[in-house]
Amino acid sequence: MTPTTVNNLLIQVRAFVDEQVAPAAAGWSMGAEPDPALFSKAGALNLMGIEVPTEFGGLGLDFAAKIQVCEIIAAMDFGIAMALVNSHNVAARLCRTAPPNVRDKYLPGLISGTLRGCTALTEPGAGSDFASITTQASKIDGGWRLNGEKAWIINARHAQVSVVFAQCGEIGDMSGISAFAVDLSTPGIERYAIDSPFQQTSIGTGGFTLGKVEIADECQLVKPGRAFKTVLTEINGARAYVAAMCNAMLRAAITEAEIYGAHRMTFGKTLNNHPSWQQALDDARADLAIAEGLVVRAVNDVDKGADAQLSAAEAKVQCILTCQHHMPRLLHNMGAEGLRPAHCFTRHLAAAQVAGFTDGATNMLRDRVAMLKQTASAE
Numbered sequence: 001m002t003p004t005t006v007n008n009l010l011i012q013v014r015a016f017v018d019e020q021v022a023p024a025a026a027g028w029s030m031g032a033e034p035d036p037a038l039f040s041k042a043g044a045l046n047l048m049g050i051e052v053p054t055e056f057g058g059l060g061l062d063f064a065a066k067i068q069v070c071e072i073i074a075a076m077d078f079g080i081a082m083a084l085v086n087s088h089n090v091a092a093r094l095c096r097t098a099p100p101n102v103r104d105k106y107l108p109g110l111i112s113g114t115l116r117g118c119t120a121l122t123e124p125g126a127g128s129d130f131a132s133i134t135t136q137a138s139k140i141d142g143g144w145r146l147n148g149e150k151a152w153i154i155n156a157r158h159a160q161v162s163v164v165f166a167q168c169g170e171i172g173d174m175s176g177i178s179a180f181a182v183d184l185s186t187p188g189i190e191r192y193a194i195d196s197p198f199q200q201t202s203i204g205t206g207g208f209t210l211g212k213v214e215i216a217d218e219c220q221l222v223k224p225g226r227a228f229k230t231v232l233t234e235i236n237g238a239r240a241y242v243a244a245m246c247n248a249m250l251r252a253a254i255t256e257a258e259i260y261g262a263h264r265m266t267f268g269k270t271l272n273n274h275p276s277w278q279q280a281l282d283d284a285r286a287d288l289a290i291a292e293g294l295v296v297r298a299v300n301d302v303d304k305g306a307d308a309q310l311s312a313a314e315a316k317v318q319c320i321l322t323c324q325h326h327m328p329r330l331l332h333n334m335g336a337e338g339l340r341p342a343h344c345f346t347r348h349l350a351a352a353q354v355a356g357f358t359d360g361a362t363n364m365l366r367d368r369v370a371m372l373k374q375t376a377s378a379e
């Protein structure tokens with residue numbers, strides 16, 4: 001696709017956000033369930049096929065295009081942006097490593113938005129320490145039997161297919177972890193929703209238990225020995241887009257506060273004529289500019305296929321901390337008006353906390369960044 005057609009896509013995404021996301025976002029932050037038709041409307045724009053090759057029905061675009069789409073949607077609602085991109089990632093994963101019959105069973109539905117996908121690494125007892133997952137995959141004749149539980153999974157409450165990571169060997173052996181395509185309607189799977197006042201319902205978070213779930217050999221997407229490394233590589237992209245989404249939320253909040261401050265009067269002046277009020281916006285703009293630079297570096301690394309471990313982790317940590325730092329101050333700048341769900345502030349404030357957990361929790365990543373920098377300086 002040429003830049004002009006990427007621009008056309010971005011115009012359509014903005015219209016999608018104005019017409020489908022903006023009217024519903026306040027409700028999602030207060031517990032309303034998203035309309036499933038929204039996914040089909042996203043599918044009509046091929047948003048779940050952005051990086052999927054054109055021969056499989058996708059748009060065949062690069063990572064930079066996906067980031068731009070994520071930013072536009074997250075500026076209004078982080079939850080739905082994460083739900084759509086996670087479904088997208090399952091579609092892209094099936095194209096890369098699924099046998100044709102498994103791929104063809106789900107891909108058209110994922111791309112059109114009639115099906116949803118999720119990726120399940122986390123368990124009640126294992127999050128940051130992914131190598132310690134205890135969901136067990138045991139070999140049986142012609143396939144695998146899965147036992148365990150996955151928790152805090154985006155889209156899990158609605159998805160039809162999940163990429164499930166499970167241990168084929170001894171617990172703690174990272175080379176024993178494998179990835180499987182699991183149909184969530186398979187007997188033995190019980191799913192549940194996970195709700196929290198800190199996340200929009202649009203993110204669809206849930207979990208599921210797997211009790212003696214039997215799947216065919218062809219459902220193994222990544223063999224032991226490669227799955228752990230694959231996760232470590234692919235998660236760099238996820239960290240970069242979560243970072244970009246945090247910047248988008250902060251940018252949206254600055255703009256909304258600016259507009260409000262230009263007409264709200266106190267003590268005979270508009271708010272933006274009070275120096276300390278303006279200072280809060282200036283500080284946010286300055287930190288946002290630094291955060292944006294970190295995302296550009298990480299996206300370049302991911303798009304070039306370079307090692308993005310450090311740049312993506314650093315971007316995620318800094319963009320999240322920046323968003324978490326400034327969002328309460330911008331909310332304060334709005335006065336009580338900022339608390340209304342019609343504005344973005346409370347929604348984005350909560351989402352910035354959630355973003356601090358997805359695809360690598362902040363403290364764990366801070367340690368990772370320090371370690372990677374130490375290694376780089378020793379070389």
Ligand SMILES: Cc1cc2nc3c(=O)[nH]c(=O)nc-3n(C[C@H](O)[C@H](O)[C@H](O)COP(=O)(O)OP(=O)(O)OC[C@H]3O[C@@H](n4cnc5c(N)ncnc54)[C@H](O)[C@@H]3O)c2cc1C
Pocket residue numbers: 086118119120121122126127128129151152153154155199203205354357358359360361362363364365367
């Ligand atoms: C809304 C939401 C959506 C999610 N979606 C998905 C999904 O789609 N798929 C999926 O698989 N998972 C998903 N997750 C799970 C997410 O990846 C985990 O929450 C994350 O990996 C952290 O794991 P944990 O919550 O178990 O925290 P823990 O691993 O128990 O960590 C607790 C705290 O200790 C810190 N910590 C841990 N280890 C270290 C260390 N070595 N050094 C310093 N600090 C450390 C962490 O930073 C964190 O602050 C989601 C989570 C949320 C909240």
